[in-house]
Amino acid sequence: EADIYQTPRYLVIGTGKKITLECSQTMGHDKMYWYQQDPGMELHLIHYSYGVNSTEKGDLSSESTVSRIRTEHFPLTLESARPSHTSQYLCASQKAGSSYNEQFFGPGTRLTVL
């Protein structure tokens, strides 16, 4: 069982609200990722981090921002939510060193913006 947690699991908010999706892992992994999963299943990498104070944008452009102040914590923030942000957001972590290391995924946050 992977020790990676996401809160909230479900969130319904109105347009223009600021939101933060939380992701925490207790495995001491240096690498962490945020994916956006659309209804058609496809996983899109939107942010990643290879360690504290290191963040990079992923392959899919996103209006969200991330921070990595602590190894175990990788929150994602939307300053002003819009209906186009409605999606499933998945956080993952991975042990640094070997590229063959497994990525462990959290259960996801399903965000609906009205």
Added chain:
Amino acid sequence: QQQVKQSPQSLIVQKGGIPIINCAYENTAFDYFPWYQQFPGKGPALLIAIRPDVSEKKEGRFTISFNKSAKQFSLHIMDSQPGDSATYFCAASRGAQKLVFGQGTRLTINP
């Protein structure tokens, strides 16, 4: 060059059948090819993975077949069960670079 193309998008198989999911890649530098399994309401989880120095890997009822010359790899599920119904993702990576995921296959095993 960085894409991994997965097919089919959805697949329905009777219990006991052998579903096959295929993936193709362009980047010959990829050296790691995992498959992830995702159940509804859960995040994906690693199922099985292969490196290009072998042509086949089995773990229980799950087998990866790898064809380096064709730049293709596939997942076979032997004696499929309704509990195997899930979304499956292939992926590929090179060295310490990020995983590139396929588009996903929604598999349904009918009883």
